[in-house]
Amino acid sequence: MAGGPLDVDVTVPGRVRAAFSAQPGEVVAVLGPNGAGKSTLLHAVAGLHGPVGDIRVGDQRWDGAARTTRALRVRDRRIGLAFQGQLLFPHLSALENVAFGPRRRGASRAAARRLAARWLDRFEIGDLAHRRPHELSGGQAQRVALARALAVEPEVLLLDEPFAGLDVGVALGLRRVLAQHLRDFSGVTLLVTHDALDAATLADRVLVLDRGVIAQYGTTAEVSAQPLTEHVARLAGLNVVQETPTRFVAFSPSVVTVALAEPTDSPRLRWHGVVSTVTRHGSALRIAVATDEGLDLLADLTPEAVAELEIADGAPVWLAVKATAVRRYSPPPGAAVSPPR
Amino acid sequence: MLVLPAVLAVAFLVVPLVALVAGTPWEDFWDRLRTEAVRDALALSAITSLATVGLCVLIGTPLSWVLARVVFPGRALVRALVVVPLVLPPVVAGVALVAALGRTGLIGSWLDESFGYRIPYTTAAVIIAHTFVALPFYVLAVEGVLRSNGARWDDVAATLGAGRWTTFRRVTLPLALPGLIAGCALAWARSLGEFGATITFAGNYPGTTQTLPSLIYSELQGDVEVARTISMVLLLASVLVLAGLRDRWLRVP
Structure with missing residues (x-):
């Protein structure tokens, strides 16, 4: 589902202040040292920090600086948020985790399960549908988390360090699968990462956060050729x-x-x-x-x-x-x- | 230096229980349990303790959720008030209940005048007294597990489009289930052994308000053997609860 361009101008006091836009279909890598406010920015766009400023997706206003507009509740924003550390529901199977979103968005029980099964297949873990999260490896759990985020057909996809803590080989496989889905995805993706490889292989643009503010925002080529922060220079x-x-x-x-x-x-x-x-x-x-x-x-x-x-x-x-x-x-x-x- | 007092402490705790087991008239254990008075008390204890657990779940779960998740002014005070019955002498709890719900009590007089309904000395009074003392145990257990599970699962559910009620039903409750069960076990054990508040507020009438502890109290002045037999039953129930909660309490870190 295409949501149109994403326009963000938000402030989470003491944590992050950021204004930027991204076009539909673009993948924006969010880079920066630890504590720079990357996750906070993602959560702010999702609405988990309450009203934080201006957020628009196409002609839809998710959060308005004007007092007359009420911020859209988290559950009414069409987002797919893959949390850091996956946060799969431990009491639900992989399939039920992925079906949770579609079910809440109005799909019947059977339809939600069919959809979830299809998403697990796309992430090449259809055979693990009935495992509980504690029976999955880190890479498998991350695939479930990504399937869960995508299964709600989001307008904005928010991925918080999807490859963190994975073995190099596992991360490579997952990066390949994710790249396929990001190519097909027509909305804006914000991808928090610590890895220059993610920015180079997955992202169209790079947004560099440093101490809560945007230090640099540009195409991946620009930012890696002309870094303005030591952090990104090192990554490049x-x-x-x-x-x-x-x-x-x-x-x-x-x-x-x-x-x-x-x-x-x-x-x-x-x-x-x-x-x-x-x-x-x-x-x-x-x-x-x-x-x-x-x-x-x-x-x-x-x-x-x-x-x-x-x-x-x-x-x-x-x-x-x-x-x-x-x-x-x-x-x-x-x-x-x-x-x- | 520390070993001797420690051994003494263990003996202090264990010897009376061993004495109780040894003093139980095992040869006619079942016969004594089959007398009408004991059967009535057993049935009443079973009914009232289960009703107490049910009431705790019904009103204690929402209270635990509010205390764990909702930020509101005076939350610390509410939590402190909820815990009071935990440290209150049971007899005082009984007196307090009489003051509130007794025939001339704050609410009791109004109930009596408006509906002609009197709570004291009924089975309902037993359940109310039990719930009063058992609820804090339940709330503390459930609030603890809700708190340790944290609000992050609520956030995940919200990003997937779930409202508060759905989140509570589909995510919060299932994740809190171990705590809920522990809370039920604690409340049940507390209810089963409750004596002071019950006898003060509900009396000791066979068939309507005479629970097992009240019967023990009566039989101590009558047939001590019966008192010991029932005590043994309650000891077994306690051991059962402890066995059920062993993962929670008996694990040495």
Whole structure:
């Protein structure tokens, strides 16, 4: 069921303040560090925080800033919310969990069960229909949770970290199945995630929350190429440095050179700091450096280079980047920019 | 240092029960239970305790839900008031009931004048007295489980389109079922053993208000053997309740 574009302008005091729009069929990945307000934003759209501002879906007003409009109750909003941790009803079977929504939306008992069975089949777990949640693995339970959210034919789909806590292989399989359904889904999807892979493979747009406000909102390509927060830069595998309040520099850890002595050639793009960790990253070693300016930068080195430089935790080093290897950009006008930490 | 008092405490609790078992006239146990007085008291205790449990479920479940889920001014006070009968001496509970529902009581006088209906010294009075003392046990047990299940399931149900009543019926109640059963067991046990409030408010009339504890009290001045036999029956009932609640109480963390 197509609900039209989603327009949101909400404030949950002390937790999140966000205004954005999304087009029908779009998948918006909601990224941000823990405690940034991602789940709160989802719950606010669902109405679980009561009236919070303006929410419109197409020409339907779910929540109105004007006092004359009463907020639509949670149960009257056509949402499919897959909660973090699934929250399947423990006393109901997988089938009954999925049938719960359609039944409440007016389907007969038999019709609701048929519909639920079809959704379980689509998520490739039709054979588990009669299991209780405690008899399901994490991945299976997550499939039931997603089927339950989709079975109500929502106008807005709200997915809260659907792959959290799953094994890599299980998450891959689920991502593939979910991708199919998101392609077919004609409403707006908000997908809270910690994983850049989700943003890259599932999302059309990325909304970055930082400390309760939107730090960046744009297409996945834009945000990953020109991140405005360190959190997203890290997810995109980049270093990001804010040169001036309106100018950012992004570069890959693989273009960073590390030296023990102060470099003499590139005058501006160099930093002095102390190695904080050395970890394996593919075939390279990734060293994290805390600079004197308070930045956290990454550099990828070969194991040989690390051995040659005798780099260890706590060692003072110089980092340098060629000016041709970086991308300079400014945030689009109107973007709420908080400096990367 | 601590072991000796601990052993003493166990002995203190166990010896009287062992003495009761030993002192029970087992050879004619069944015969004594078959006398008319005992049969009447047994039947009355069964009826009143089950009625008490029913009343507790009927009015205690909504109260538990309100206390666990609805935020309203004075909630703490209401909860405190509900718990009072838990610590109130049963006799005082009886006196309080007389003051409220007795022939000259606050509500009792009005009932008498308007309808000619008198509660004291009827089987209804027994059930009222039992419910008065048993309800707090039920409410605390059910409220606890409603609280620990939390409101998050209510949120899930709401996002799926369920209203409050449907949520209560389809989600809250089934999830609270273990607590409900525990609450029923506690209320039943409390009702079965209730003596002070009952005898004060309802008296001790064979057939209408004489429950098993009241009969024990009477027989202690008559046939001590009968008193012991009935006591044994109540002890067995208590053990049964304890066995039923063992997961709740006997599990050592």
